Amino acid sequence: MVLDAAANAAHNRTIMLETLALAVAVFVGAHFAGSSPAVRRRIVGLFSEGVFRGLYALVALASFIWMLRAYGAAPYVELWPSAPALRAIPLVTMPFVCLFAVAGLTTRNVTGVGGESLLDDPHPVQGAATITRHPFLWAVSLWGISHSAANGDAASLLLFGGVTVLALGGMVHIDQRRRASAGAAWGPVAMGSSAIPFLAAIQGRVKIDWAGIGLTRILAGLALYVVILTVHEAAFGVAAIP
Numbered sequence: 001m002v003l004d005a006a007a008n009a010a011h012n013r014t015i016m017l018e019t020l021a022l023a024v025a026v027f028v029g030a031h032f033a034g035s036s037p038a039v040r041r042r043i044v045g046l047f048s049e050g051v052f053r054g055l056y057a058l059v060a061l062a063s064f065i066w067m068l069r070a071y072g073a074a075p076y077v078e079l080w081p082s083a084p085a086l087r088a089i090p091l092v093t094m095p096f097v098c099l100f101a102v103a104g105l106t107t108r109n110v111t112g113v114g115g116e117s118l119l120d121d122p123h124p125v126q127g128a129a130t131i132t133r134h135p136f137l138w139a140v141s142l143w144g145i146s147h148s149a150a151n152g153d154a155a156s157l158l159l160f161g162g163v164t165v166l167a168l169g170g171m172v173h174i175d176q177r178r179r180a181s182a183g184a185a186w187g188p189v190a191m192g193s194s195a196i197p198f199l200a201a202i203q204g205r206v207k208i209d210w211a212g213i214g215l216t217r218i219l220a221g222l223a224l225y226v227v228i229l230t231v232h233e234a235a236f237g238v239a240a241i242p
Contacts, residue, residue: 024162074155093146099221103128104136127212
């Protein structure tokens with residue numbers, strides 16, 4: 001009986017982790033499929049642009065909720081010990097996450113939604129784009145990597161690792177799409193920026209546009225970091241500061 005109970009418990013843990021893995025796969029896969037020009041053209045051709053946008057938003061939201069619920073129900077299966085040094089990684093990384101997130105969400109960027117219009121600008125690379133063409137996606141990537149390392153369990157690796165794959169893969173995918181659609185206009189963007197943060201500046205291809213980034217965005221990013229530290233335990237059940 002004891003062995004049967006242990007076997008059932010192990011089976012249930014496996015099922016819950018497999019459910020989480022499936023939810024993450026659907027969430028990530030839906031984003032890549034929905035941003036594929038071929039898939040978009042097919043759905044728009046069958047229905048309309050409005051229907052495509054509605055389906056995309058519905059699938060993204062539903063899979064996101066499913067993923068979070070599956071993560072909350074998943075068992076803790078340790079993959080590596082959560083050492084103090086690992087738990088400190090988010091503390092060091094999150095200020096950059098917040099800065100990239102604020103800058104990415106509040107700055108027009110040629111790789112962002114509607115950013116194609118910047119291709120006609122004499123200076124298409126401005127503000128945070130002089131650091132990286134993908135500030136918000138780097139915020140997501142750093143968040144995912146740091147939390148995967150700090151937690152050290154299977155469920156966290158699936159969730160945070162999956163989101164990180166989506167963000168990093170998204171950078172490559174967006175650049176490929178912009179390069180294909182922009183043609184020669186992509187040249188100045190590629191030469192004056194980089195996907196990897198600060199690489200273009202280190203190589204001397206661009207100067208960081210600190211004025212375009214602005215002190216307000218920097219202060220807002222740091223304020224967001226303080227807020228996260230303050231509410232993290234109440235919101236997520238884990239203290240941000242070990």
